[in-house]
Amino acid sequence: MHVHNYEKLWLGASLLLIVGFISTIVYGAAGAGVTMVNDEGGHVNPNNLGNTSGFDDPGVTKIGPSEYEVHVAALRFAFQPGTIEVPANSTVTFYVTSRDVIHGFQIVGTNANTMVIPGEVSKITVNFDEPGEYGIVCHEYCGAGHHSMAAELLVKEPSNFTMQTDTQTPTSGNGPTNATATPTGGESA
Amino acid sequence: MSTPGETAGETVESAREMLPDNSFLIQYPHVSRVVRSLFLTAFVAFGIGAFMGVLQALHRTGIARIVASSDYYTLLTLHGVLLVIVFTIFFLAGVFTWANTRSLDRPPVSKRFTWFWVVTMSVGSAMAGIAILAGLIPSIGMSADVLFTFYAPLQAHPLFYIGLAVFIIGTWLAGIDWFRQYLAWRGENTGERIPLQSFMVLTTMLMWFIATMGVAVEVVVFLIPWSLGIVPAPNPLLTRTLFWFFGHPVVYFWLMPAYLLWYTVLPKIAGGRLFSDPLARVVFVLFLLLSTPVGIHHQYVDPGIAEGFKFIAMTNTMFLLLPSLLTAFTVVASIEHGARQRGGTGYFGWLKALPWRDPAFTGMTLAGLMFAAGGFSGMINAGMNINYLVHNTIWVPGHFHLTVGTAVALTFMAASYWLVPRITGRELYSRPIGLFQVVLWFVGMVFMSAAMHRGGLAGIPRRTAEPQYPQVTFETVAGSVGSLRLQLAFGGVLLFVSALLFLVNVGLTAMNNEPARGLDSALPPALSGPEQSPTVLDNLKLWALIAVVLVILAYSLPLYSIVQGAGLYPPGQEATPAVLAPLLEVIA
Numbered sequence: 001m002h003v004h005n006y007e008k009l010w011l012g013a014s015l016l017l018i019v020g021f022i023s024t025i026v027y028g029a030a031g032a033g034v035t036m037v038n039d040e041g042g043h044v045n046p047n048n049l050g051n052t053s054g055f056d057d058p059g060v061t062k063i064g065p066s067e068y069e070v071h072v073a074a075l076r077f078a079f080q081p082g083t084i085e086v087p088a089n090s091t092v093t094f095y096v097t098s099r100d101v102i103h104g105f106q107i108v109g110t111n112a113n114t115m116v117i118p119g120e121v122s123k124i125t126v127n128f129d130e131p132g133e134y135g136i137v138c139h140e141y142c143g144a145g146h147h148s149m150a151a152e153l154l155v156k157e158p159s160n161f162t163m164q165t166d167t168q169t170p171t172s173g174n175g176p177t178n179a180t181a182t183p184t185g186g187e188s189a
Numbered sequence: 190m191s192t193p194g195e196t197a198g199e200t201v202e203s204a205r206e207m208l209p210d211n212s213f214l215i216q217y218p219h220v221s222r223v224v225r226s227l228f229l230t231a232f233v234a235f236g237i238g239a240f241m242g243v244l245q246a247l248h249r250t251g252i253a254r255i256v257a258s259s260d261y262y263t264l265l266t267l268h269g270v271l272l273v274i275v276f277t278i279f280f281l282a283g284v285f286t287w288a289n290t291r292s293l294d295r296p297p298v299s300k301r302f303t304w305f306w307v308v309t310m311s312v313g314s315a316m317a318g319i320a321i322l323a324g325l326i327p328s329i330g331m332s333a334d335v336l337f338t339f340y341a342p343l344q345a346h347p348l349f350y351i352g353l354a355v356f357i358i359g360t361w362l363a364g365i366d367w368f369r370q371y372l373a374w375r376g377e378n379t380g381e382r383i384p385l386q387s388f389m390v391l392t393t394m395l396m397w398f399i400a401t402m403g404v405a406v407e408v409v410v411f412l413i414p415w416s417l418g419i420v421p422a423p424n425p426l427l428t429r430t431l432f433w434f435f436g437h438p439v440v441y442f443w444l445m446p447a448y449l450l451w452y453t454v455l456p457k458i459a460g461g462r463l464f465s466d467p468l469a470r471v472v473f474v475l476f477l478l479l480s481t482p483v484g485i486h487h488q489y490v491d492p493g494i495a496e497g498f499k500f501i502a503m504t505n506t507m508f509l510l511l512p513s514l515l516t517a518f519t520v521v522a523s524i525e526h527g528a529r530q531r532g533g534t535g536y537f538g539w540l541k542a543l544p545w546r547d548p549a550f551t552g553m554t555l556a557g558l559m560f561a562a563g564g565f566s567g568m569i570n571a572g573m574n575i576n577y578l579v580h581n582t583i584w585v586p587g588h589f590h591l592t593v594g595t596a597v598a599l600t601f602m603a604a605s606y607w608l609v610p611r612i613t614g615r616e617l618y619s620r621p622i623g624l625f626q627v628v629l630w631f632v633g634m635v636f637m638s639a640a641m642h643r644g645g646l647a648g649i650p651r652r653t654a655e656p657q658y659p660q661v662t663f664e665t666v667a668g669s670v671g672s673l674r675l676q677l678a679f680g681g682v683l684l685f686v687s688a689l690l691f692l693v694n695v696g697l698t699a700m701n702n703e704p705a706r707g708l709d710s711a712l713p714p715a716l717s718g719p720e721q722s723p724t725v726l727d728n729l730k731l732w733a734l735i736a737v738v739l740v741i742l743a744y745s746l747p748l749y750s751i752v753q754g755a756g757l758y759p760p761g762q763e764a765t766p767a768v769l770a771p772l773l774e775v776i777a
Contacts, residue, residue: 029496043755117425148655
């Protein structure tokens with residue numbers, strides 16, 4: 001097959017560009033350590049979150065010296081909880097799921113961004129180095145009130161941070177505490 | 190060649206007598222009528238869709254809110270479905286019908302069959318359109334506010350899904366029609382290379398047959414029975430994955446007819462010839478092979494899909510850049526050849542020799558230029574980990590208004606200025622208006638798309654009626670959010686004015702009694718002809734088979750693991766808003 005010299009040169013440069021792009025992604029994953037949202041979060045019954053460990057009482061749980069878990073339930077048209085407080089200099093793992101339709105979860109101004117699919121749990125781990133206030137928006141259309149679906153995340157000075165009183169003790173999730181936990185949003189349960 | 194009884198438009202017969210015998214309209218009056226009717230539907234959808242677009246641009250920026258924000262999503266659904274399903278696919282069906290007939294030099298096998306698929310596509314579109322529009326009138330109790338992606342468990346009225354299925358079947362029949370036309374030609378031309386335009390039509394349709402399997406299974410197996418209350422709500426991740434199985438290759442279904450026009454019509458208008466026929470065939474084969482096994486790149490941030498599957502989709506996506514880069518080379522080389530034939534000289538001086546006053550040329554060239562920008566913003570989306578920054582922000586509509594909204598739509602408008610005279614026999618009403626219109630589209634899109642990209646970097650979400658939240662402050666890299674809103678709305682208004690000018694110009698052309706001039710339909714042969722490429726390129730069965738194997742490799746494991754994960758019908762999924770539930774309760 002006849003291919004002109006300029007075409008060959010262009011073809012070579014194009015392939016180089018493509019390999020270059022793929023290399024940056026590989027570097028981002030292997031070098032910089034950006035992991036993708038994946039299938040680690042597991043599955044839940046969206047209609048039975050009130051009896052599902054973690055989502056029965058959505059909110060912040062301390063799991064280590066500077067490690068926290070946050071369970072978030074999305075529903076038309078709010079996030080539970082609507083305000084999340086974590087201390088700075090911490091590693092926070094979000095577990096997000098939906099009670100009804102597909103939603104989105106983005107901490108605006110960060111790369112914490114995931115789809116929220118009923119039945120699936122999105123797990124994302126974020127490091128918060130400095131205090132600040134962030135908005136959280138639902139970025140997938142979920143119904144007529146979609147534009148009102150937002151929450152806030154307050155990253156506090158560690159000295160000012162106390163666990164919210166309505167959150168169960170860090171031992172929650174180990175059985176007995178589930179029975180006494182009161183789901184904050186029983187609308188669709 | 191033709192008797193008056195065969196021709197379609199009665200009032201132009203006198204004008205038609207002045208057309209040359211080798212013009213498409215005189216040779217194929219019936220095919221011309223089919224193309225006219227497809228274009229008419231496309232343009233009506235384009236007008237309504239564009240009007241919805243300007244309403245959204247003004248609404249979400251807070252400049253003018255004519256409808257309630259809860260109805261915004263009905264308009265958005267209409268905008269998406271009318272523009273990227275009805276406008277694009279009806280127009281490309283017209284282009285393909287014209288191109289297949291012109292290049293094979295014979296009409297489709299059966300007139301009845303051709304009209305049958307035209308009617309099927311039209312009925313399907315009307316059903317889906319009615320279901321969407323009914324959402325504006327609550328008393329009807331029918332709605333389909335599910336946007337172009339219709340992710341379950343958001344539920345639309347069954348009429349929407351059934352209309353969609355009927356429409357897709359119509360496009361399959363159209364593809365069968367073009368293949369029958371080709372086989373009839375093949376019977377009389379054994380051993381010859383497939384004419385280039387027909388080759389492009391056939392490879393695109395093979396890609397489409399494979400790609401639509403995903404949406405066909407989603408709609409027919411899951412969504413229609415579910416919306417009728419026969420089966421429970423399906424696994425939302427499964428239906429979403431089946432949607433994107435179709436949802437990415439559909440963008441190449443829009444793009445391939447634009448490529449067909451860039452490869453075969455644009456060089457002629459520029460005064461030259463296609464640079465390389467073999468390379469054009471290679472490009473279309475690459476799109477057939479690579480368009481479908483990439484859909485998971487729309488699901489980079491989906492839970493329930495392992496990272497490895499996302500990585501495979503990312504790699505395939507990056508290689509899809511190759512055929513587009515090859516196209517950039519061939520198209521620019523062809524245009525340069527045309528310019529030099531017209532007396533152009535110098536490294537860049539030849540640019541001055543191009544027919545810039547021709548709206549068909551300028552429109553298609555500006556569309557190609559925009560596609561380069563859209564291609565690079567698309568590379569950001571394709572970059573799996575960079576995508577975290579922009580996923581589902583308004584960056585994404587910023588990207589696809591460059592690609593489908595300009596590379597495709599502006600090419601279609603520009604090509605209409607060249608093609609409509611050929612299928613009506615009427616001279617274009619106004620070239621200056623046409624030229625102004627295509628430039629206006631380009632300028633409007635520069636404003637709107639740039640503002641959308643920048644807004645996306647600030648984290649402003651897409652698909653929302655009011656991106657103004659009490660809890661959220663969006664921080665832009667440069668300029669204020671207020672200025673971005675103004676630029677977005679301003680660009681949107683320019684685009685709408687441009688769309689109106691286009692429709693008026695084409696409408697007046699259809700009523701123009703002046704006979705069209707310069708209708709020579711012959712396309713000059715390529716500088717490097719098909720004889721310089723191996724005949725295996727024309728082995729459509731082989732390429733289709735490899736394409737299917739690639740799809741199976743890319744999708745079987747992810748689909749298996751999704752079904753293994755939550756099942757086909759996971760417990761606890763609710764239909765929202767469950768349109769037929771009240772009815773079923775009454776019956777029970």
